[in-house]
Amino acid sequence: MTDDTLPVPEDQPPQMPQTTVAWRTLLWRISTTSISDLGRGKSKHGRNVDSVIDAANLPAELATLIQVVVRATRLWQSERVDVARELACHFRDGLDAGNAPADLEQQFGDSFLAARLIRQSRIRCRPSWWFAWRYSKLTVALLFLMYGGIAARFFLSRPTISRFYIHEINDNVRAVPEAQRAWPIYRDALKLLKPYPKLEQGQSQELAEGWWATESNLVDHDSLAWTQMLSFVETNRTAIERIHEAARRPDRGIIYGHREDNLANRSGDYTPVIEVLLSQVQEMRTFARLLTADAAVASAQRKRDRLAKDLQSLIAIADQAHGHWVVEDLISTAIMQLTMSTIRDSLEDVPDLLSDDQLVEIAHRFAAYRGGGTIRFDLHGEQLLLDDLLQRCYTDDGHGNGSLTPEGLKLLRKLPGDLWGEKNESSTKIVTQTILAPAVMLRSMSRRESREIQRQLFAEVQSAHSGPWYTWSTWDPAEDFFQKEQQRFAAGKRPDLALIPAFSIPRLFFTSIAQCNSAAEQLCQLRDGTLTAIALELYHRRHGDWAQTLEQLVPHDLPELPLDRFTGQSLRYRIQDGRPLVYACGMDRQDDGGRHPNLLAGGGIQHQQLFTRPATEPAPGAGYDWVLFPRPRRAPQERE
């Protein structure tokens, strides 16, 4: 269709340049065309509806009718001009045929209906790009609307906190009679505790860092350090007695976040599990170190009952320290290791000090610690922590499911984890992330899915490391699980972000689960080595000579042969320089003749490598064994 012809009334010439050349110049066309029509590639070169109607020289009522209809169509300017021109021509023809204006107006019909129909039909004539643009706009608007709805749902959602786990745990503690709770007495002991004396200039820094507790009986008994430790122990005699009293209590009695414990800076039963500080149990390690020092003094001064009492209390404190969380279990494990170190030193330095009955009783308590056998951290507290975090992140539909909330996303952002990237981000990035947050919610795991994955994770980790070292098929089952799930999610076209609710929380503690299980394995190996040392001493007392083989200890002194947890065979044993030597092979699984790393000449690292992940060749700890008895120690002269 062309619109080059223009109705030109004789009495009203259009405003245009004088020359034909000027009339057709592009500049003129552009200058007289609206921007909207230019944008559509249309040029009306100076015409508008009014000029077209005027040019037709129609009666007023017909001119008004055209104006009303054309205006009501709300079409593009060029389309309106076209319609107006056609209608004007139509009326002009009608008038020329002798029709009265009123008749033509009546024949026209309903002007607004006409406008609507004309609009609909003219729009159908528009180019395809216009429809593409229109539907694109509609689609975008619809998407925005949908996203707005999703965003509103997301930003208005709130987590449903239905359980207060700390409150439940504390309620169980409060149900125990006050007279059976240990912690109130420990709290008193803590108040009575005097600090370790200030070190003299030049004194070994190791003493200040707690070596006095673990290797105190190696200190030269004429040295200033030993004198200071004696003074320290005696100064704290009252506190030590209180600790013994507390250790005899059957229940630990720690109320998390108790306001009287200024150690715990958070108070209240309704604190999120993740924010509860376990400072009380940290203090139990301090008590254990003090008792270890007291045991060293008792051993040096050959005070049998005092040593036995210290050992019994140490085991009791280790039992009490064992609680809900891995951190508590690790502290409990550390206290047990201190205790086992103390008795092994005692068996080596003053073998005849403890009586048979005392040794047997201590051995039975060692064997009964955490039920005996393979000791594992049950991760009960961590499961509570995850459940608590889930309920603080998700809504609850009443059937165990729900969606991620803004509060949850904010909480997850606070947690460590490489899935989130940098923590210190620009405000622009934060705004972007806020805008994208509803999309994250859409793609992230549901509450049920997150919980299910966490349950699987717990089950797989516990299953993979349920046995001794030599049965482990993987060092880090949690990381294996994470990678497997990430691959599964990638295959399902779900982004890493979707994994955040389920993964960022467990990664808090599962990244070190192998180390935790390894620590538990070390404790099992130490326990078996210590029990073997006690059994050897009891055998020696009965027979006046050392057993030639470990088999001779079974079943009178040991129920079964002690296990080398690295190899699955029995512990290695031989008599060396008239003294028994008990050892395990270490991670290289090779018998190196009971050669323990020299703790002075970088042997500390090699000692650690005995328990390190066997990922390199040669295996870490190669060439060395883990000597369990006598305990590898630095000689006093080496310490200087």
Next chain:
Amino acid sequence: MRVDRELMRGAGPVAVLKLLESGEKYGYELVEQLEQRSKGVLAMGQSTLYPMLYNMESQGLVKAEWRESDLVRGRKYYHLTSKGKKRLAADLQQWAALVQAFGSLGILSSDANPTLGGATP
């Protein structure tokens, strides 16, 4: 007699296509011929005709063209396209079948002529 709006919706386009079969026409001409040749039965106002023409144009059945007239003003002429011709042929067949069916039911008399302009499909 005027035809009901719903009936007109089906009959109007066929009538317009049929008129255009004989040659290009402008709007007023179509209105006049529809009224005169159908004796007012198919008369339609501009409010009906022009949207119908625009619709047919959008479907590619007709093509419009502004042309100078001897009256010193432009007129927009409509003519059938090949697609329009095909549509007309198809519509006429359907109308013939319809008339035949109506005839067999006694709704229409046997001498009823369904065509405008006397051409029978």
